[in-house]
């Protein structure tokens with residue numbers, strides 16, 4: 427499944443998929459599900475959130491500066507605290523979005 431449109435709306439990322447459905451993911455959830463090596467220990471394979479009190483994040487960690495499409499298979503968010511190493515494959519993004 428691929429997104430045909432991704433927009434930030436308020437504090438959520440709105441994803442329109444090619445089948446016409448839409449997903450909304452809060453930026454906080456998106457950041458907490460960041461799959462990069464530095465963050466992935468906090469999230470299980472289903473994308474479920476495990477809060478880790480040892481890793482406090484500043485509020486800027488949940489502000490999206492921009493995001494880029496990568497290689498036609500993922501998006502790469504750039505966060506206001508400078509973190510940008512997380513690549514969200516479309517499949518993973520969908521799992522995060524649907525894992526409410």
Ligand SMILES: [Zn+2]
Nearest residue numbers: 460462465512
């Ligand atoms: Zn990360």
